[in-house]
Amino acid sequence: MIPGVLTVAGSDSGGGAGIQADLKTMLALGVHGMSVITAVTAQNSIGVQGAWELPVEAVRAQYRSVVDDIGVRAVKTGMLSSAELVETVAELIAGTDAPSVVDPVGVSKHGDALLAPSALDSVRTALLPVATVATPNLDEVAHLTGVRVESEDDLRRAAEAVLAYGPRWVVIKGGHLAGDAVDLLTDGSQEHWLRAPRHDNRHTHGTGCTLASAIASQLAKGQTVPEAVMAAKEYVTGAIAAGFALGAGIGPVHHGWNLG
Ligand SMILES: Nc1ncnc2c1ncn2[C@@H]1O[C@H](COP(=O)(O)OP(=O)(O)O)[C@@H](O)[C@H]1O
Numbered sequence: 111m112i113p114g115v116l117t118v119a120g121s122d123s124g125g126g127a128g129i130q131a132d133l134k135t136m137l138a139l140g141v142h143g144m145s146v147i148t149a150v151t152a153q154n155s156i157g158v159q160g161a162w163e164l165p166v167e168a169v170r171a172q173y174r175s176v177v178d179d180i181g182v183r184a185v186k187t188g189m190l191s192s193a194e195l196v197e198t199v200a201e202l203i204a205g206t207d208a209p210s211v212v213d214p215v216g217v218s219k220h221g222d223a224l225l226a227p228s229a230l231d232s233v234r235t236a237l238l239p240v241a242t243v244a245t246p247n248l249d250e251v252a253h254l255t256g257v258r259v260e261s262e263d264d265l266r267r268a269a270e271a272v273l274a275y276g277p278r279w280v281v282i283k284g285g286h287l288a289g290d291a292v293d294l295l296t297d298g299s300q301e302h303w304l305r306a307p308r309h310d311n312r313h314t315h316g317t318g319c320t321l322a323s324a325i326a327s328q329l330a331k332g333q334t335v336p337e338a339v340m341a342a343k344e345y346v347t348g349a350i351a352a353g354f355a356l357g358a359g360i361g362p363v364h365h366g367w368n369l370g
């Protein structure tokens with residue numbers, strides 16, 4: 111049976127990040143992707159030109175339609191836009207018997223806001239506590255915990271600060287540091303350092319969405335969290351290496367790089 115995976119995220123009209131990146135990743139990793147759209151963005155390689163949230167009832171209804179009939183083996187969250195949506199999604203996840211991967215999306219690669227500043231507290235107190243795996247990047251770590259990561263040595267302190275909010279595991283993504291692309295996965299007792307060569311490639315639109323969806327896909331196939339994160343890191347590294355120019359700005363990673 112092909113396992114079902116649900117993404118709860120925003121739509122990226124340019125197809126590089128958000129729901130579109132998530133569903134492409136799921137196809138490439140052999141699971142059945144399903145979606146709950148939280149917001150629609152007018153977005154391309156240059157920036158986010160507009161964003162519109164969906165009503166809470168629309169998010170709730172999409173989630174119930176999928177989970178109650180089809181069922182899910184893993185859930186991934188991305189852009190949640192507002193405090194109200196963050197709290198709604200946290201409550202829905204808490205009532206679902208499946209692992210969850212929470213990517214606490216704050217801003218796009220172009221620097222455009224995808225989460226209201228007033229929603230940060232709900233991410234800390236409602237969403238992170240129900241996450242099986244949280245995957246913040248360094249900007250998100252700074253906003254959520256106040257810890258500023260300037261080198262690999264700071265990653266452990268950042269992980270501890272995020273774990274204090276209650277996710278079972280955290281992946282601190284060091285993608286924005288110089289040097290190798292190093293991420294730290296830990297549950298507070300085990301540590302796994304994920305190191306990949308940095309690809310000198312500006313086409314990194316959607317890397318975070320892709321990593322989180324890949325983790326959810328591998329969990330749905332029955333892997334443990336460390337196995338899933340290692341496989342996901344390999345997949346995103348390949349996708350970045352094959353990233354390509356599209357539009358005048360930051361192009362997308364290549365989600366189908368592993369399909370031949
Ligand atoms: N230039 C790069 N070369 C190789 N891996 C990268 C590069 N940039 C980011 N990564 C990796 O991509 C994944 C997503 O990280 P990041 O880009 O920091 O996330 P986000 O999209 O949330 O900002 C991480 O595993 C990170 O190490």
Ligand SMILES: Cc1ncc(COP(=O)(O)O)c(N)n1
Pocket residue numbers: 119120121122127128129151153188189215217218219220224314315316317318319
């Ligand atoms: C709808 C949506 N969700 C998430 C991201 C973050 O992706 P990135 O950090 O790679 O721009 C995005 N740009 N758009």
